[in-house]
Amino acid sequence: MKTNTLEFDAQALREKILDLAMRGKLVPQDPNDEPASVLLEKIKAEKEQLIKEKKIKKSKPLAPITDDEKPFDIPDSWEWVRFGDVGLLKNGKTPKKEDISSDNIYPYFKVKDMNNNNLYMENAKNWVGEKYSRQVMPKNTIIFPKNGGAILTAKKRILTQDSLVDLNTGGLIPYNDLNHKFIFYLFLSLDIKDFVKGSAVPTINSKKLKETLVPLPPLEEQSRIAAKIAQLFALLRKVESSTQQYAKLQTLMKSKVLDLAMRGKLVEQDPHDEPASVLLEKIKAEKRKMIKEKKIKKSKPLPPITDDEKP
Template sequence: MTSKVGIPATWTMTNVEAVSEAILSGSGFPKEFQGDTDGDYPFAKVGDISQVFRAGRKVINSAGNYISEQIRKKINARAFPPGTIVFPKIGEAPRNNYRVINSVEMIFDNNVMGIVPKNELVDKDYLYYYLTTRDFGELAVATAVPSIRKGDVGSIAFPLAPLNEQRRIVSKIEELFSDLDEGEAALRRVQSLLASYRQAVLKAAVTGELTKAWRETNQHRLESGEALLQRILQARREQWNGRGQYQEPQPPDIDELPDLPEGWVWASIDQLFNVYVGSTPSRKEPSYWGGDIPWVSSGEVAFCRISDTKEKITRQGYENSSVKLHPKGTVLLAMIGEGRTRGQAAILDIEACHNQNSASIRVSETDIPPGYIYYLLMYSYEQNRRMGQGGNQPALNGMKIKGLTVPLAPLEEMKEIVNQIEIISSRIDALEIWCKTELARSATLRQSILKAAFSGKLVLQDPGDEPASVLLERIQAARPSPSPSKPTSRTGAKTQPKVQPTLWESS
């Protein structure tokens, strides 16, 4: 039997305020009291909440900072009782929908809000799981610094089930979620193994192990890497048309480099290829933008092949700046950034320019397959990133890129290496896509479980349970009436609370 609002007849619709002892805001945390790792109270910040939530846990019981009872009194900080549901309330953090339950008495900073459940009316875990279906990012008031108000949290519509049924629902949710957790953990282990396997393949490729058998079979017909290097150097001398006398590129220092297979040789990027740093036409000139010349930003250099770009420049922008148009087969390398961008590479499948935060390695001006250099840069990604550390903004530069070392194999062997990597990579890619698909399916299944839970369809109703409406009335009758809400505008009018869809309704 179901009521008009789509919940069982023994349930009732109320709001979060009605099932809460209090909705609390955190306390200010002066810097002079921060840094202690021992004390009477954990003092948690948004980062502590984020760390717990992102680790797949719902319970927080420690923090990066602790304070004593004496300091708590001195700064007038309020401790949240165990069982409080806490979440970020200010800035962009609410959009991440982090929320956890503290299992010990804790203090939270003033960027955090907490809901203290009425335990005789609502199971804290039942309320917690319901709140995970709400998008708190949409709840934040759009001001210069977005923030969540207590009134908007309190007005969230809430389907209250009989207390015993709440506990059965929580038990069933956690049983099903436990199964999903195990499956997701297995998928993530597979993802980790695939990443390790990909790196192992790349290492085997650039050390000659991948093509060892092929090389032994074809050694008699291969031009050596040394002969190829000399041929490239001679071609560059003959094609020189720059200013002044041609300067021989710098060879690598091989004293500390490992031995290579017979027929291979160490070379530098500078010896093999022309390298250019990009540039950006003036943003102040609208006529320079919106044309038909592809222009690559460093964010697009993400271990991929580039066949189109987000932005394009005009012929006027091209002619009035120092940008260069690079041929197909050029390998781009991102030079700047603290995030994952620095050190990533891409292959141009089109002619394109690029910005000053990346460098172009014109591999296609030689016979060397661009894929070989691309996979070499993929293999050495972490090492190249370390080269760019230091300074206010970690970065590679043109000189560092020219100095990168290349284990130069015979030309035909490099082609075979690329071929074998791509065969193996296609299999790895397929498995990685399968893992992502299954993880997304698991996330969708979680939402389906929650949808069933809070519409009364996850567990059976027990006729012997006290109806939620009766329980709510009894609890309210036994408590003093709350004081009226304070006016929230200068006119004294109350603002209308926001009605928030569940995540499954908004998806």
């Protein structure tokens, strides 16, 4: 067992936290919470209203959920749903170069911009105008790489305002009756590799993603779960930072120890030790003997050491 290191698998701990959260084991249930079954009725009504307002198209209903599909038990107040029931999946749109500027109405993000932002997409370099208003994704949309190798980074980010994202980026727009932060963590708990198709240019299989089973808690519990995950993830980041600082300190200490050793400051000198000048004479004699025995060849002497060279 290691006792001199702070190494730990932060990613494995994050995955465990998410797993416990999605099984209803991270925070206690409250019997006063409105059950998820009521929440589903509200979502159904919201979808019908959006169709009526022609904001979304009527789509083919997702297949009913069978008992055999359910991977584990969840609390009684929860419901199993398909991923397509928690929000709308939308594709990004790449604007024309001449439509991009640094001072316009809507932020425009590319996949690589996720590297410059953490949980929230707050740092925009490019902006577009009203021309792209129908393609923008609303505030609180969860965006993710949809095409290309960036998919395997499994990045997820949340938009802080209505924004346009490029064609290689997809968006999950949670329904208004859901807690968008919980839906973010729900999405984060899925293994993105399960939804990748293609090898040369990987892409997300949206149909498979929509049909995937996910657990849905009551709205009040969604808020409690999201807050608890955020708290635990923040603690993990602090530990990671401390681990990195500890590793740097270890490296610095090793370097310092070697430096002190090479300067004769690590251990005390003993006046009874045979001086190094005598040792050098012995080494010279050893080299002469090896040359005589033809074990090594005689080489050109190295240049004398000057006082100016001594560091």
